[in-house]
Amino acid sequence: MTRSEELGVTQDEHTAPVEAWDAIAAGYGRHVAPTEVPLANEALGLAGLKAGELFLDVAAGTGGLSLPAARLGARVLATDWSSAMIEELEARIHEERLPDARGRVMDAHSLDLEDDTFDVTGSQFGVMLVPDQPLALREMVRVTKPGGRVLLIAYGSPAKIEFLHFFIGALQAVNPGFAGLPDDPPPLEFQVSDAEVLRKRLVEAGLKDVRVETSAERIEFRSGQEMWDWVLNSNPIAGMLIADLTEEQQATMRQVLDGMLRERSTDDTAAVLTSPVNIGIGTK
Ligand SMILES: C[S@@+](CC[C@H](N)C(=O)[O-])C[C@H]1O[C@@H](n2cnc3c(N)ncnc32)[C@H](O)[C@@H]1O
Numbered sequence: 001m002t003r004s005e006e007l008g009v010t011q012d013e014h015t016a017p018v019e020a021w022d023a024i025a026a027g028y029g030r031h032v033a034p035t036e037v038p039l040a041n042e043a044l045g046l047a048g049l050k051a052g053e054l055f056l057d058v059a060a061g062t063g064g065l066s067l068p069a070a071r072l073g074a075r076v077l078a079t080d081w082s083s084a085m086i087e088e089l090e091a092r093i094h095e096e097r098l099p100d101a102r103g104r105v106m107d108a109h110s111l112d113l114e115d116d117t118f119d120v121t122g123s124q125f126g127v128m129l130v131p132d133q134p135l136a137l138r139e140m141v142r143v144t145k146p147g148g149r150v151l152l153i154a155y156g157s158p159a160k161i162e163f164l165h166f167f168i169g170a171l172q173a174v175n176p177g178f179a180g181l182p183d184d185p186p187p188l189e190f191q192v193s194d195a196e197v198l199r200k201r202l203v204e205a206g207l208k209d210v211r212v213e214t215s216a217e218r219i220e221f222r223s224g225q226e227m228w229d230w231v232l233n234s235n236p237i238a239g240m241l242i243a244d245l246t247e248e249q250q251a252t253m254r255q256v257l258d259g260m261l262r263e264r265s266t267d268d269t270a271a272v273l274t275s276p277v278n279i280g281i282g283t284k
Pocket residue numbers: 004021022033036058059060061062063064065079080081082085106107108109123124125126127129130234235
C-alpha cells in the first residue's frame with residue numbers, strides 16, 4: 001500500500017500510480033526535464049531564491065526545478081514518491097557534482113519533514129496533479145519557515161496547450177473515434193489551470209501576499225519522433241492513450257506529427273509549441 005492509500009487519498013481513474021511514474025523516470029530525465037530549465041529559472045527568480053537558502057522541491061521528478069535551484073547555490077532537498085525518479089535525480093546531482101543537493105522518496109501528501117524548516121518550498125508540474133492537492137499544499141506550507149515562500153508551477157488552460165492539441169490531432173488521425181481528454185471533470189493535471197482557483201488554494205493553505213503570474217512553457221521540437229519521446233515520457237497518461245494502437249498506427253502518428261511540426265516551423269529547423277503556465281507564490 002502506498003502512503004497515499006494509507007492516508008485514504010483515493011486514486012481516481014485519471015491518476016497514474018507510482019509504478020507508471022517509475023516506468024518513465026529515465027525518459028523523463030533524458031527528454032523532458034532539460035526542456036524545463038528556462039521556466040524553472042524564471043519561477044525561482046520570481047520566488048527570490050538566493051544562494052545558501054534551504055529549498056525543498058516536492059514531487060521533484062528528476063530535478064526539473066531542484067537542479068536549477070542547486071545550480072543557483074541553494075541547499076536542496078528534492079522529494080518524490082517515485083524511487084526511480086529519485087535515482088535519476090541523484091545520478092544528475094552526482095554528474096554535476098552539486099554538493100548541496102540530495103533526494104528522498106516521499107509522498108507529497110505526507111512530508112516526513114519538520115515544521116518551519118525551508119526558506120522556499122516549490123513544486124513544478126508536481127503538486128499540480130496530486131489527488132488531494134489542498135492537503136499537499138498545507139504540507140508545503142507546514143514545512144516552510146515563517147516568512148518563507150511557497151511556489152507552485154502549474155499548467156494553465158488545456159485549451160491553449162499546443163503539444164496536447166498536436167498529440168491529440170495525430171491520435172485522431174489514426175483513431176477518428178477518439179473524443180479527446182475528458183473535460184467534466186478534466187484530468188487532475190488541470191485542477192488549478194484557472195489562475196483564480198490556484199490563488200484561492202494557496203490562500204486556503206495558509207499563505208499571505210499570494211500572487212499568480214502567468215507565463216509560458218516553450219518547447220522546441222525538431223521532428224515527430226522528438227515530440228513523441230517528450231510527450232510519452234512527460235506523463236503516463238500519454239502512454240495510456242496510445243496503449244491500444246498497433247506499432248504501425250504509432251509510426252503513422254509520428255509521421256502526422258512530423259507534418260504538423262514542419263507546417264508550424266518558420267525556418268525548417270524546429271517548431272516551438274507553447275503552453276500557458278501559472279506561477280503561484282505566497283509567503284508563510
Ligand atoms: C510531471 S512530473 C514533474 C516533475 C518535476 N517536478 C519537474 O518539474 O520536472 C510529476 C511528478 O510528480 C510525482 N508525483 C505524483 N504523485 C505524487 C505524490 N503523491 N507524491 C510525490 N510525488 C508525486 C511523479 O512521480 C512525477 O515525478
